[in-house]
Every structure is written in C-alpha cells, then in structure tokens.
Amino acid sequence: MTHACDTPLRPILTARLCELALYSPATSEMERFYHETMGYAFTTGDGRGRGPHRSIRFLDGPKNTLAYAAYALTSPEALMGVRSRLSQAAVEHATVSCPGLFTDAEEFRDPDGNRFIFGIGHSAAAPHGEPDRNERPARLQHFVTASTDPERVIAFFRDILGFVVSDYVLDDEGGIRTAFLRSSEEHHSFAVFKAPENRLDHHCYETRDWNAMRDWADHFAGFDIPLFWGPGRHGPGNNLFIFAHDPDGNSVELSAELEIIPDHRPTATWAHERKTLNSWGYGMMRS
Numbered sequence: 001m002t003h004a005c006d007t008p009l010r011p012i013l014t015a016r017l018c019e020l021a022l023y024s025p026a027t028s029e030m031e032r033f034y035h036e037t038m039g040y041a042f043t044t045g046d047g048r049g050r051g052p053h054r055s056i057r058f059l060d061g062p063k064n065t066l067a068y069a070a071y072a073l074t075s076p077e078a079l080m081g082v083r084s085r086l087s088q089a090a091v092e093h094a095t096v097s098c099p100g101l102f103t104d105a106e107e108f109r110d111p112d113g114n115r116f117i118f119g120i121g122h123s124a125a126a127p128h129g130e131p132d133r134n135e136r137p138a139r140l141q142h143f144v145t146a147s148t149d150p151e152r153v154i155a156f157f158r159d160i161l162g163f164v165v166s167d168y169v170l171d172d173e174g175g176i177r178t179a180f181l182r183s184s185e186e187h188h189s190f191a192v193f194k195a196p197e198n199r200l201d202h203h204c205y206e207t208r209d210w211n212a213m214r215d216w217a218d219h220f221a222g223f224d225i226p227l228f229w230g231p232g233r234h235g236p237g238n239n240l241f242i243f244a245h246d247p248d249g250n251s252v253e254l255s256a257e258l259e260i261i262p263d264h265r266p267t268a269t270w271a272h273e274r275k276t277l278n279s280w281g282y283g284m285m286r287s
Contacts, residue, residue, distance in 0.1 A: 010263045012162035013078045015183035017140055017190075018122050019048075019070040019101060020203055022250065023061025029247050030058045037223055038138065038205075038252075046100050053139035054205065055101070063248040066200045068115040069143055070101060071183070072122035079120050082106060082161065089160045111152045112198045114145060118161075136215050138205035141255065142188055146195035153192045154179045163190065166261055167236040167268045169276055177272045180236050187237040187259040202243070202251035209256050213240055216254045220244050232278035235270055 024030045031049060034040045040049030040056060049056045059067045073079050083106050086093040093108035102119025109115050147153050157163040158181065166187050169178035180188035186206075193201070207213060217227060228251075230242035239258040243251055270276045 011164045011183045013081060013183060014074045015071040015078075015118060015161075015163075015189065017069060017142055018072040019055035019057070020140065020143060021057040021059055021067035021069075022200075022248075023065040023067050024058045024063050024248050025060070026063075026247065027058040027060060033247050037220065037225065039136065048100060051138070053137075055140065064200060064250055066114055066143075066145070068107075068117055070098070070105075070117040070119065070122075071189070072102070073118055073120050076104065076120055079104060079106060079118065082118050085160050085162065091156075091160060110156050111149070112145065112147050136219060137208050137212060138216075138254065139207075141186070141204050141206040141258070142190060143203040144191040144193070144201040146197065146199045146201050147192050148194070148196065148198055150176055150179060150192045150194045154181070157181050157190060165267050166259075166265075167270060169193075169236065169270045169272050171272045178236075182261060185260050185262075187239070187261055200250070202253050204241075204253035204255050206258055207254055207256050210240060213242060213254060213256050217242055229282070230278075232280045232282070235276040235279055236268070 022030070031042050034049055034056060035042060039051045040054070041051065042049045047057055057067070061067065073082070083093065086106070086108055091108055093106050096105050096107045096117065098105045098117060098119055101122060102117070103121030105117050105119030107115065107117050145153070154165065154176070158165060163181040163183045165179050166182050167180045168176055171177050176194065178191060178193040180191045183189045207216060213231060217231070220227065225244050227242050227244055231240060233240055237259050240256045242254050246252055274282070
C-alpha cells in the first residue's frame with residue numbers, strides 16, 4: 001500500500017446508509033429469509049423490514065437489482081447542500097415523500113442510473129458507536145456496485161455529493177479498478193469497481209467484533225447457509241469479513257473492525273492483486 005498525494009480531506013457531509021430496497025421476483029421468500037436469518041421484522045403497511053440500525057424492502061422486479069439506496073443526513077442544512085450541489089451540476093433531482101423513513105428527502109440517480117434517496121429525520125444519522133445490545137448486532141453499513149465507468153461514478157460521489165475517496169485499487173497501468181468512498185469517519189459507506197457491466201455487487205452489515213463474526217457464521221450454519229468467501233480480512237478498510245448468499249443470489253457481507261479514518265489521513269492506493277482483497281488467503285477477483 002502507498003499513499004497518494006491528494007490533499008487530506010474530510011467529507012463535507014455526514015451520510016449513513018440506512019435502507020436498501022432490492023428488486024426480487026420472489027419477495028415473500030426474500031422477506032422470510034431476511035426475517036429468519038438477519039432478524040428483520042416486516043410490516044404489512046409499507047413492506048419495510050426493520051431491525052436495529054437497519055432497514056430493507058423487497059419490490060417486485062428482476063433479481064440482483066438495486067431499487068434504491070437511502071442515506072440519512074444529520075441536518076436540514078446538509079440536505080439543502082445536497083440539493084444545491086445537484087442543481088449546480090445540472091443533475092435531475094426531486095423532493096420525495098418517504099413516510100416511515102424520512103421527514104424530508106431528495107431523490108436522484110448516479111451516472112449509472114442507480115437511484116438514491118438522501119434525507120433527514122432518521123435515527124441512522126446517529127454516531128456509528130451507538131451500542132447495539134442484540135445477540136448478533138448488524139448495522140447496515142455500506143453497499144457496492146460494479147460499473148463499466150467507475151471514474152464517472154467516483155467523480156459524482158466526490159465532486160457533487162461530497163464523499164471522500166479513502167482508498168483506490170489500481171492496476172499495473174495506473175487505471176482505477178476500485179474506489180472506496182466515505183461519508184463519515186468510517187472507511188467507506190459506498191464503493192465501486194470496474195466490471196464489464198453495471199450491477200449491484202453486495203451490501204454489508206457491520207457487527208461488533210471477531211466473536212460476533214463467529215456467532216453470525218454459526219447462525220448461518222444453523223440454517224445450512226454456507227459461506228462462499230471468508231473469514232478473511234480486506235486490505236482497504238482492514239475489516240474482517242464473511243460472505244453468504246440470499247435466496248436470489250445477492251451477496252451479503254458481515255464485517256467487523258472497519259477502519260476509522262482520521263481527518264489527516266491521505267488517500268491510499270493499493271495494487272490490484274489477491275492479497276489486497278484478502279490478506280489472509282483467497283481473494284475473489286471481481287474486477
């Protein structure tokens with residue numbers, strides 16, 4: 001790992017992933033899985049599954065497809081700033097009603113067409129260190145997309161939304177293969193990597209520590225759900241991880257010990273190689 005010469009920056013907003021909505025041709029099966037294995041409680045009113053520091057919805061549509069990602073902001077001023085920057089960049093956006101999620105929110109799409117909702121009035125805007133007393137804590141923390149043009153997506157998140165690049169993964173020619181972007185002190189709340197097609201890659205829950213990771217792996221084993229990657233430790237972010245699949249084949253990550261970034265920490269660069277993805281062993285090269 002080396003450090004780039006970027007001027008050290010901090011995000012100009014604090015935004016925390018608080019809800020994902022995924023399309024599925026089998027919404028009932030998905031709700032049952034996420035209730036039994038991930039501890040979500042689903043309501044009949046809005047179809048929203050809720051748990052401590054996490055929320056999810058399943059909408060009728062093609063599997064392995066993002067419907068939207070919602071990020072909670074900390075103040076009306078932060079939301080006004082997002083609206084202003086979107087307007088200045090001539091990005092189409094609209095104020096939307098999100099009962100049960102936000103009191104005020106703005107909707108827009110990134111350059112790949114992924115839908116986002118940024119809003120205020122959600123408890124997920126609380127600091128990451130707020131304790132979760134559950135037996136198996138799991139805070140919805142980040143999600144990752146694949147893109148044919150990651151540079152364009154990176155520029156959108158960095159220059160318009162106000163995220164900061166924590167780490168780049170570069171190929172031998174210096175091309176960007178992956179970027180990890182943060183919107184708080186945590187290493188990343190969004191990441192994008194280069195791929196032959198635009199798609200959702202995975203979403204992730206941050207748990208407490210190594211023992212909690214063990215408990216989650218045992219929990220999955222109790223439902224005969226095999227881990228397809230991990231346990232391991234990522235290079236960028238330095239976090240422990242395990243991965244499993246849901247019934248639609250979406251990749252679900254459990255993570256612990258994600259790096260906390262000080263304000264002075266410069267952007268880092270990593271080689272596009274196996275040990276960057278997993279310093280312990282097998283690296284699943286998706287880019």
